[in-house]
Amino acid sequence: MASSAPSSLAPAEVPMELHARNREKLVRALRNHLAASSLPIRGFVLLQGGEEQTRYCTDHVELFRQESFFAYLFGVREPGFYGAIDIASGKALLFAPRLPADYAVWLGDIKPLSYFKERYLVDLVFYVDEMVQVLRDHHGELGKPLLFLLHGLNTDSNKHSKPAAFEEMEKFDTDVSTLHPILTECRVFKSEMELALIQYANDVSSEAHIEVLRKAREGMKEYQLESIFLHHIYMYGGCRHCSYTCICATGENSSVLHYGHAAAPNDRTLKDGDMALLDMGAEYHFYGSDITCSFPVNGKFTKEQIVVYSAVLNAHNAVIMSMRPGVNWIDMHKLAEKTILESLAREGLVLGDIEDMMVVRLGAVFMPHGLGHFLGIDTHDPGGYAKGMERPREPGLRALRTIRTLQEGMVITVEPGCYFIDALLAPAMEDPVSSEFFNCKELGRYGNFGGVRIESDVYVTAEGCKNLTNVPREVWEIEAVMAGAPWPINRSSIKSDTENGPS
Numbered sequence: 337m338a339s340s341a342p343s344s345l346a347p348a349e350v351p352m353e354l355h356a357r358n359r360e361k362l363v364r365a366l367r368n369h370l371a372a373s374s375l376p377i378r379g380f381v382l383l384q385g386g387e388e389q390t391r392y393c394t395d396h397v398e399l400f401r402q403e404s405f406f407a408y409l410f411g412v413r414e415p416g417f418y419g420a421i422d423i424a425s426g427k428a429l430l431f432a433p434r435l436p437a438d439y440a441v442w443l444g445d446i447k448p449l450s451y452f453k454e455r456y457l458v459d460l461v462f463y464v465d466e467m468v469q470v471l472r473d474h475h476g477e478l479g480k481p482l483l484f485l486l487h488g489l490n491t492d493s494n495k496h497s498k499p500a501a502f503e504e505m506e507k508f509d510t511d512v513s514t515l516h517p518i519l520t521e522c523r524v525f526k527s528e529m530e531l532a533l534i535q536y537a538n539d540v541s542s543e544a545h546i547e548v549l550r551k552a553r554e555g556m557k558e559y560q561l562e563s564i565f566l567h568h569i570y571m572y573g574g575c576r577h578c579s580y581t582c583i584c585a586t587g588e589n590s591s592v593l594h595y596g597h598a599a600a601p602n603d604r605t606l607k608d609g610d611m612a613l614l615d616m617g618a619e620y621h622f623y624g625s626d627i628t629c630s631f632p633v634n635g636k637f638t639k640e641q642i643v644v645y646s647a648v649l650n651a652h653n654a655v656i657m658s659m660r661p662g663v664n665w666i667d668m669h670k671l672a673e674k675t676i677l678e679s680l681a682r683e684g685l686v687l688g689d690i691e692d693m694m695v696v697r698l699g700a701v702f703m704p705h706g707l708g709h710f711l712g713i714d715t716h717d718p719g720g721y722a723k724g725m726e727r728p729r730e731p732g733l734r735a736l737r738t739i740r741t742l743q744e745g746m747v748i749t750v751e752p753g754c755y756f757i758d759a760l761l762a763p764a765m766e767d768p769v770s771s772e773f774f775n776c777k778e779l780g781r782y783g784n785f786g787g788v789r790i791e792s793d794v795y796v797t798a799e800g801c802k803n804l805t806n807v808p809r810e811v812w813e814i815e816a817v818m819a820g821a822p823w824p825i826n827r828s829s830i831k832s833d834t835e836n837g838p839s
């Protein structure tokens with residue numbers, strides 16, 4: 337029997353040792369780097385935490401979310417902090433903003449510094465206005481103390497992280513090139529405690545996706561699907577943030593890769609015969625999830641929907657079956673493309689030799705985005721391009737957020753998709769090189785189809801990999817859960833469902 341409880345979730349404990357371990361890992365890596373470069377083991381890592389933002393010129397305060405590198409090292413949820421790590425001793429120092437007296441009237445008790453020391457398991461806590469003096473006192477040598485500041489490129493956004501800034505910086509020597517690549521590399525490999533949080537975010541999001549699957553009906557609005565998800569992750573999972581803006585696309589919107597933004601705000605009415613593509617993920621104590629489910633709004637796949645869905649599911653499964661340390665991500669992307677093209681060829685949508693299609697990069701017409709990305713404190717977690725790695729130039733491959741070889745400890749999304757995007761299909765059908773591969777008559781039946789994406793979060797183990805996402809994926813599983821079967825499905829309940837079902 338399925339439990340009638342709305343959720344089996346219990347918000348996970350947040351171990352602050354997680355951040356102490358992250359700091360230890362960074363210190364080890366920095367010491368190794370300095371020793372290998374014959375440099376003295378001295379200086380401080382200094383990071384500036386995030387600042388609260390207001391809405392334009394108003395006093396409306398946006399809900400604060402800590403800057404990700406700062407969250408990684410210190411786990412601090414409050415704005416306005418600085419954090420330092422003494423590389424020689426490994427000691428961690430936090431600097432808290434000195435709050436005005438009326439903070440206590442409007443925003444609650446002003447916490448003593450001892451509160452932050454205990455909560456965040458650091459060695460020392462001072463006020464921000466004491467930072468210059470404290471760092472100079474701790475230096476204890478002649479000359480200026482050396483600060484390693486965070487400056488470097490985010491290869492997904494093309495924006496740079498902002499190095500810590502404060503008054504009297506001239507009293508320090510600064511190094512802005514060493515820290516970023518080393519800290520980024522630390523974040524690529526997840527510890528067991530980090531993995532547990534990513535797993536929890538996945539458990540919450542998986543359950544919420546299933547709740548949406550059960551409640552979706554024609555006539556509803558896309559934002560109502562979003563609302564069910566948001567309610568579930570917060571009500572039962574304690575997740576106040578999402579990893580990213582929910583993409584709740586139905587019908588032709590499902591081929592708009594980043595649908596759901598302010599100008600396309602998940603506001604279409606669901607129609608009988610639509611596919612839904614829902615890309616939504618909860619965040620818990622900074623660590624996120626990123627899950628996409630695609631299903632027919634009316635609970636029953638059409639023949640065309642099975643063709644496209646199965647092509648993508650085959651790719652999703654083929655990649656996960658092949659993932660293990662030593663496998664390169666570009667090869668996984670190509671495996672996904674090839675699997676999709678083979679499926680489309682079997683159904684007569686594309687014609688000719690699959691290898692020839694691969695040579696002209698035909699897969700990118702149907703899947704213009706990359707196969708997946710690192711996942712952690714950021715949805716697109718950094719480190720996808722380590723120092724010296726160059727972004728490929730070919731269609732499809734140039735959209736890859738990482739081209740790395742898999743190693744144990746990485747968490748990466750597997751998110752193949754197949755879309756019918758006019759802006760890509762029309763020119764490809766006219767292009768003399770690629771046009772010969774298309775069966776225009778057959779493809780015509782998919783004009784308003786939109787697209788399908790299937791996305792799971794996968795952890796690379798020593799031997800292979802582990803899928804952290806737990807949602808119905810097979811066509812029969814989706815149809816059964818939409819018809820009321822519990823998840824996970826037990827076989828006996830399926831039997832009675834089909835016997836009693838409308839078909």
Ligand SMILES: [Mn+2]
Pocket residue numbers: 626709749751791
């Ligand atoms: Mn993703």
